[in-house]
Amino acid sequence: xxxxxxxxxxxxxxxxxxxxxxxxxxxxxxxxxxxxxxxxxxxxxxxxxxxxxxxxxxxxxxxxxxxxxxxxxxxxxxxxxxxxxxxxxxxxxxxxxxxxxxxxxxxxxxxxxxxxxxxxxxxxxxxxxxxxxxxxxxxxxxxxxxxxxxxxxxxxxxxxxxxxxxxxxxxxxxxxxxxxxxxxxxxxxxxxxxxxxxxxxxxxxxxxxxxxxxxxxxxxxxxxxxxxxxxxxxxxxxxxxxxxxxxxxxxxxxxxxxxxxxxxxxxxxx
Numbered sequence: 014x015x016x017x018x019x020x021x022x023x024x025x026x027x028x029x030x031x032x033x034x035x036x037x038x039x040x041x042x043x044x045x046x047x048x049x050x051x052x053x054x055x056x057x058x059x060x061x062x063x064x065x066x067x068x069x070x071x072x073x074x075x076x077x078x079x080x081x082x083x084x085x086x087x088x089x090x091x092x093x094x095x096x097x098x099x100x101x102x103x104x105x106x107x108x109x110x111x112x113x114x115x116x117x118x119x120x121x122x123x124x125x126x127x128x129x130x131x132x133x134x135x136x137x138x139x140x141x142x143x144x145x146x147x148x149x150x151x152x153x154x155x156x157x158x159x160x161x162x163x164x165x166x167x168x169x170x171x172x173x174x175x176x177x178x179x180x181x182x183x184x185x186x187x188x189x190x191x192x193x194x195x196x197x198x199x200x201x202x203x204x205x206x207x208x209x210x211x212x213x214x215x216x217x218x219x220x221x222x223x224x225x226x227x228x229x230x231x232x233x234x235x236x237x238x239x240x241x242x243x244x245x246x247x248x249x250x251x252x253x254x255x256x257x258x259x260x261x262x263x264x265x266x267x268x269x270x271x272x273x274x275x276x277x278x279x280x281x282x283x
Contacts (some may be wrong), residue, residue: 025102238280
């Protein structure tokens with residue numbers, strides 16, 4: 014298949030490459046057979062994207078952290094759990110974590126849909142793909158999750174391409190549509206976001222980072238009843254990959270604040 018994407022959409026190949034390489038590590042932290050299947054189907058242009066080893070590690074660690082949050086949500090809510098994955102790209106989390114009951118909605122831009130259809134041909138009926146922009150005011154309204162469900166909304170690898178104002182507006186829209194939902198997103202510090210040019214795998218797509226989060230507690234001001242329920246620095250997990258050397262990241266306050274996974278409980282936005 015000829016893969017033709019531009020801009021931010023093209024960055025979906027970066028986490029795919031990171032996991033493909035992780036699958037070939039002598040001692041992989043996270044195995045994902047579905048990624049190998051997707052690569053065999055798509056033959057993506059990996060030669061264009063060469064994230065550094067530390068960038069690949071951050072991607073794998075954030076995946077593992079978010080996996081844990083999703084698994085906890087599914088256990089807590091049993092057959093009532095719904096996961097809405099905004100800006101999903103070629104995310105394979107459903108394939109890794111499906112408990113046989115969760116309902117799953119993957120959302121991304123129309124340009125991604127034909128690629129997604131080939132990558133996930135024959136997917137389970139509890140999973141569906143919705144084509145559209147996550148900033149489209151009508152998209153969330155069109156998502157039917159049914160009554161008596163508990164939604165968890167994921168925004169992975171997306172926030173850094175938005176602005177704080179756009180993130181705040183998106184969170185409020187989610188809260189209005191799904192009051193009481195949980196929002197999980199990863200974020201980088203502002204000093205990291207300012208260095209887009211030092212990420213060649215990003216620069217080659219013509220994209221750039223726009224926003225960084227320095228004070229996770231400030232997210233509570235985004236909407237009425239918003240509550241920060243967890244703030245997990247990715248540096249806290251570096252020992253899983255780098256052993257003793259990973260402690261340098263854990264004890265360094267600059268590194269601890271560089272990348273994080275944030276969980277917000279959403280009240281009803283104004």
